[in-house]
Amino acid sequence: MLRISDLHVSIGDKEVLKGINLEIAEGETFILFGPNGSGKTSLLMTLMGFDGYTVTKGRIYFKGQDITEAPTYERARLGMGMSFQRPPTIHGLPTRTLIKLCARGREVNPDSLAKQVNAEQFLDRDINDGFSGGEIKRCELLQLMAQDPDFILFDEPESGVDLENMVLIGSTAAKLLGGGIEPRVDMSIKEQKRRRRRSGLIITHTGYILDYVTADRAQVLYNGNLCCEDRPRTILEHIRKYGYKECVRCLQKPETTLTELR
Numbered sequence: 001m002l003r004i005s006d007l008h009v010s011i012g013d014k015e016v017l018k019g020i021n022l023e024i025a026e027g028e029t030f031i032l033f034g035p036n037g038s039g040k041t042s043l044l045m046t047l048m049g050f051d052g053y054t055v056t057k058g059r060i061y062f063k064g065q066d067i068t069e070a071p072t073y074e075r076a077r078l079g080m081g082m083s084f085q086r087p088p089t090i091h092g093l094p095t096r097t098l099i100k101l102c103a104r105g106r107e108v109n110p111d112s113l114a115k116q117v118n119a120e121q122f123l124d125r126d127i128n129d130g131f132s133g134g135e136i137k138r139c140e141l142l143q144l145m146a147q148d149p150d151f152i153l154f155d156e157p158e159s160g161v162d163l164e165n166m167v168l169i170g171s172t173a174a175k176l177l178g179g180g181i182e183p184r185v186d187m188s189i190k191e192q193k194r195r196r197r198r199s200g201l202i203i204t205h206t207g208y209i210l211d212y213v214t215a216d217r218a219q220v221l222y223n224g225n226l227c228c229e230d231r232p233r234t235i236l237e238h239i240r241k242y243g244y245k246e247c248v249r250c251l252q253k254p255e256t257t258l259t260e261l262r
């Protein structure tokens with residue numbers, strides 16, 4: 001679904017991504033960990049084609065198509081969608097209008113979609129205007145539900161969210177990634193993966209989202225480089241125990257998993 005080859009990205013004079021190689025297959029959910037300022041958000045913003053993120057080398061392919069130079073609306077049209085860490089407030093744009101725009105001509109019922117994420121009260125307010133942290137995240141999910149993308153980028157879906165809202169946000173994210181099918185506990189991981197038709201890339205610091213989505217693989221982004229590939233929970237436990245300092249060792253042996261390093 002997504003293939004990134006030797007991607008180098010700069011913001012102004014600063015190189016923030018230094019040769020990223022990554023493939024995410026159809027139906028696969030990939031988790032991205034990394035310390036503050038390591039380039040995680042920059043990677044997602046570059047994948048969506050936002051201004052200010054200059055690709056100086058490398059290519060991005062989506063569904064087999066080279067999208068490195070494609071504008072953001074073209075990437076969205078091809079099926080990419082993103083939930084932002086800190087989405088902007090847009091005065092004069094009611095949420096209901098944006099939901100219809102996200103649907104790109106498909107018939108959607110904003111009221112019934114909003115009901116699913118307990119966001120009916122925001123439909124007639126300007127987008128994110130005075131919304132709390134949890135309300136912003138619910139509104140982001142609402143836009144994704146209307147857009148119905150094949151590949152979803154989540155930038156810290158749990159940031160600013162209380163535990164009660166986390167259940168709603170986590171299960172909605174899982175449902176979105178599952179193409180509308182909520183994963184059941186009695187389903188094997190293999191069966192859940194087979195049923196999923198959408199792919200995802202999720203940035204998380206806390207790992208709370210792993211209680212809800214079935215994630216397949218994870219890596220750490222450290223100082224603009226990807227390293228430490230392993231199972232998401234293995235990496236999370238390792239970070240909790242040792243912090244990110246051992247990522248430097250992984251970077252020196254990029255093909256090695258954390259399990260093998262220990």
Ligand SMILES: Nc1ncnc2c1ncn2[C@@H]1O[C@H](COP(=O)(O)OP(=O)(O)OP(=O)(O)O)[C@@H](O)[C@H]1O
Pocket residue numbers: 011012014016034035036037038039040041042043052
């Ligand atoms: N507009 C900008 N101008 C200058 N530097 C920037 C800009 N945006 C990001 N950076 C820098 O790029 C680096 C990577 O930032 P990025 O937001 O991608 O990190 P991150 O891994 O997502 O961090 P966090 O976990 O704190 O969200 C940081 O050093 C940041 O200060």
